[in-house]
Amino acid sequence: MSATTAEERRERRESTPRKSGRKQRAVRHPDRRGRSPIFDAPTRTGLVVRYATLIAVLLISIGPMLWELSTSLKSKAEDVFTQNIHLLPQHPTLGNYGEVQRTIxxxxxxxxxxxxxxxxxxxxxxxxxxxxxxxxxxxxxxxxxxxxxxxxxxxxxxxxxxxxxxxxxxxxxxxxxxxxxxxxxxxxxxxxxxxxxxxxxxxxxxxxxxxxxxxxxxxxxxxxxxxxxxxxxxxxxxxxxxxxxxxxxxxxxxxxxxxxxxxxxxxxxxxxxxxxxxxxxxxxxxxxxxxxxxxxxxxxxxxxxxxxxxxxxx
Known part of the structure; x- marks a missing residue:
């Protein structure tokens, strides 16, 4: 009984973590170093910031091209210099492309x-x-x-x-x-x-x-x-x-x-x-x-x- 009890005590000491006077430092995961808590966090705020950034970059990139396409499809009756900007043509036409061929x-x-x-x-x-x-x-x-x-x-x-x-x-x-x-x-x-x-x-x-x-x-x-x-x-x-x-x-x-x-x-x-x-x-x-x-x-x-x-x- 005494030998068995001694072995059980030894196993209990090895299985239980040792307490030290020093505070254990939190080990940071190597993959999370330098990451932003806003962009990389899988939260609703992080997703909103990601998609808002992507939409802003998309508008800056293709915005002028979409405006040129819209202007090329506008008829003569539409004012392209108005302060009220309309991206979609009110009277779309392909006549401007024919005018390009007749001019040059x-x-x-x-x-x-x-x-x-x-x-x-x-x-x-x-x-x-x-x-x-x-x-x-x-x-x-x-x-x-x-x-x-x-x-x-x-x-x-x-x-x-x-x-x-x-x-x-x-x-x-x-x-x-x-x-x-x-x-x-x-x-x-x-x-x-x-x-x-x-x-x-x-x-x-x-x-x-x-x-x-x-x-x-x-x-x-x-x-x-x-x-x-x-x-x-x-x-x-x-x-x-x-x-x-x-x-x-x-x-x-x-x-x-x-x-x-x-x-x-x-x-x-x-x-x-x-x-x-x-x-x-x-x-x-x-x-x-x-x-x-x-x-x-x-x-x-x-x-x-x-x-x-x-x-x-x-």
Whole structure:
């Protein structure tokens, strides 16, 4: 009995927590460090703050686009300068889009812009992919110096180099041509750095296995590198297309012939001496916005995957 009682007492002492004179510190969960009690708390107040923030950002982002769409659908009888703002048109009509076609050759300008955008997207995909792979995977003397030169070009704004670019294009005999508009932005340094980071995120073991199998540099790029950076290629495609499609200053400087104008420059004729209707201008703006929306909707699933490429090394 005594032995059994002693064992039971020992088990009771081990099972019961020891009391110490010092106060035990509360252990914070590592996942909850730095979190906001308002945004992250699963309470009604936290949810209200989240959704209110999202709605505010949504209104700031798409509010001007919705207003332009509403203005483009308003008839001539509606006053667009009134203090009483009406988002929904009272008498919706598509006549403003027909007025854009009668005022300027909008489809010809759109074809010119599409040509410039296609050349820029192709040049950036090919050039940025090759340059990014070389900087990320190939070893040669001066690689770090070359990378530093690429990064240093991002410091200068585009307005600083626009005069030198114009002189270069003019001396090459490419003034007043669509090729002269495309050439300076066919390989953007930002896209090169994006592709470099995407290729750097690839596991080295995969490429080493391809080398053991006898694959050369182009084969490794084609069969190993490109399938791993499809998302980044979509990001580059969207950014290059938007940059070329929305560019206004550079085509305005290079092009002088009306038949060679891009859409952004051609839309400026809607606000001229003989035409000054905000409904028509809004309709032309919406026509210029349609290709960007179509491209983004087609590549959105690759786009969001490409945003995270290069952030984590696998």
């Amino acid at each position: 050759p909008v489809w010809h300008f759109a074809f010119n812009s599409l040509t410039v955008a296609a050349v820029n997207v192709t040049g950036n995909i090919v050039g940025a992919t090759l340059a990014g792979y070389v900087l990320a995977r190939l070893k040669f003397k001066g690689r770090k110096l070359l990378l530093g030169v690429f990064v240093s070009t991002l410091i200068l704004p585009a307005e600083v180099t626009i005069i030198s670019k114009f002189q270069m294009i003019t001396n090459m005999g490419l003034g007043d041509t669509l090729l002269g508009v495309c050439l300076p932005d066919m390989i953007a340094m930002t896209n090169v750095l994006l592709m470099r980071n995407a290729f750097m995120a690839m596991p080295k073991e995969v490429e080493e296995a391809a080398i053991i199998d006898g694959a050369n540099t182009l084969q490794r790029l084609r069969f190993v590198g490109l399938p791993a950076v499809k998302g980044t290629l979509s990001v580059i495609s969207i950014f290059s297309f938007i940059g070329a499609w929305d560019d206004f200053l550079w085509p305005l400087l290079v092009l002088q012939t009306p038949d060679k104008l891009t859409l952004t420059v051609g839309l400026s004729y809607l606000d001229g001496q003989w035409s000054h209707d905000p409904r028509t201008i809004a309709a032309g703006t919406m026509i210029a916005l349609i290709p960007i929306l179509v491209l983004f909707m087609a590549l959105q699933r690759f786009f969001f995957r490409g945003v995270s490429e290069g952030a984590i090394k696998g």
